[in-house]
Amino acid sequence: MMITPSPAENAGPNPFGRGYASMFAPQQLTVGVYFPIEAFDGPEPAMHDQIELAQQAERLGFAALWARDVPLNDPSFGDLGQIYDPFVWLATIAARTSAIALATGAVILPLHHPIDAAKAAASLDRLSGGRFVFGVASGDRPVEYPAYGRDADLRGVLFRDAFDYVEALLTKRFPAHASAHYGRLAGGGDLVPKPLSPRLPTLVTGQSQQSLDWIAQRSDGWLTYPRDANQQAQVAARWCEALGRLGAGFKPIAQSLYVDLAADPDTPPSPIHLGYRVGRRRLADLLDDLRSNGVNHVALNLKFSRRPVADVLDEIGTEVIPHFRISAP
Template identity: 60%
Template sequence: MLKVNPVATVDEAPGFRRMFRPGRLTLGVFFPIEAFTGDEPSMRDQERLAQRAQALGYAALWVRDVPLRDPSFGDLGQIHDPWVYLGWIAAHTRTIALATGSIVLPLRHPLHVAKAAASVDQLSGGRLVLGVASGDRPVEFPAFGVDIERRAVLFREYFEVIRSVLEREYPTFTSTAGVLTANADLVPKPFGRLPMLVTGSSGQPLPWIAGHADGWITYPRGIDRQAETVERWRGEVNAARPGAFKPFVQSLYVDLADDPHLPPTPIHLGFRAGQHFLLRFLDSLRVVGVNHVILNFKYGARPASEVLEEIGTEVLPPLAYAQGDKPVGGELEPSDAEVDDDTLARQH
């Protein structure tokens, strides 16, 4: 029999615990774990790389929701349907969190999203973290018969429907999606209270996100600007729920150079640099309050398998040491992890 609600809060959920703790920073990686040109990855060897990421101590594996190919965007994500792929990856892994970055709510019926999310969460032992968004590819909306001008309204409605049917038995709701009058129930329920994170603004004011979501996914910025953004987020969270911990997440494209000492040069939403700068940059994000960074290797010059391994063995252990944590993979020399916070704050 499937368990229903053995944990009551998101910070007890296994996936949330693997990814988030106050004052700590963890790393995740987007599928495909691959460097590629054009918009279509090969998707080769992803299962082995997912298992290797788990063994090295990465906190999460992330999938994207890209239902249609739009050549102007230049990236199909992992190609496969996110729910089917999450089920596949869940069967090949045991402990690493599984996250969506992000499910486009206005393009999907909220009952289907809720059932898929609860199913993955149950089958993976509570490892799902559900990132959701309002969508940013205009070509998709008319194809699904959705008015793009209503995406913010639909996002908010569907978010609340999903919360309701996942957390209550025989709930009632009336929304654009339909009407439920307590005469039916959605099953399965998730393993516990399913963490839901909002991406970007999704057409909502930040106070609404702080009050309703369990965390916020946003975009890379320079250290000073990100520090201001984190501070604004923490302020809104404290106003909505004093004392609550709601994590701050950002993405980052990384082209890791062979030369570990190479200084950074910009690429799309990230940088090319050696491992020493990457470690300093990540630790500076930790200092300003970022809790999780999702790495994307698409624009890398090296094979993603090499980059995954190098970050796992040369960056994750000293990052863990700097936080007072026990590293999961790789050898750790304390002298390699001594990082001056004032110096880090001036980087990038």
């Protein structure tokens, strides 16, 4: 069955859709969570109860559910994400949720043909009612580029080429576009469906082999990596400077954060891989510092949780999330 948006879904000044609008606003911070919503050892999650946990996160007011693109098991990398293809998985989640944003963090754009990537992204956006936020990256796992017959040394060039092609398909009708690596469009064919809103919000992950000015100019936001508060403040300041040089308006900065939530709410943060073991009150302090330093969204990863993740979601959702929702100006 085709989902047809109501006029209300296309109304208003927001050009990016309701998923983006629920995640990002100037000087505010929201919280999301990565799939798998699960604690596990090794690279492969069990993926039990993920739909129910996603629905729990939505009820509790988390702003977004995130999925990753990991096409092959690379033992040297040690992380399979949610195992399933991100578009297929998020379409499944879209059918079982109604309001929470759905984001990729991130699709390895050079490894997908731009027509296929654009078709999947626009389809997911339509099927979710405008909730999709399209995170893209150049990729960094060693086995992938040779397996796809691509030159890893060209991944920055391939990323820009694929990005341009996808953008033409998503924003223009019957586009004429020449790609150096992925083929050409002569204006005789058009991508359908188009995204629900005028522009599908696209976040670039890390540097993706690009300059910060290029990312600031071409993307709708930046997904970067966790750092300590002082370092992240400097990174956010560089982002704002790049936007200022280009005369651009607000474009958000988001990051991931691994969290092992301690039972004692006042447990101070102690480092774990790409995050902290921390109590809920001190987690709220960390998030408040990030908000003050210019970060607009934090996507939690619960892989290293020592407590049942349903309990962790409930505690964060009840005690922390109410302080980090987008409020009216």
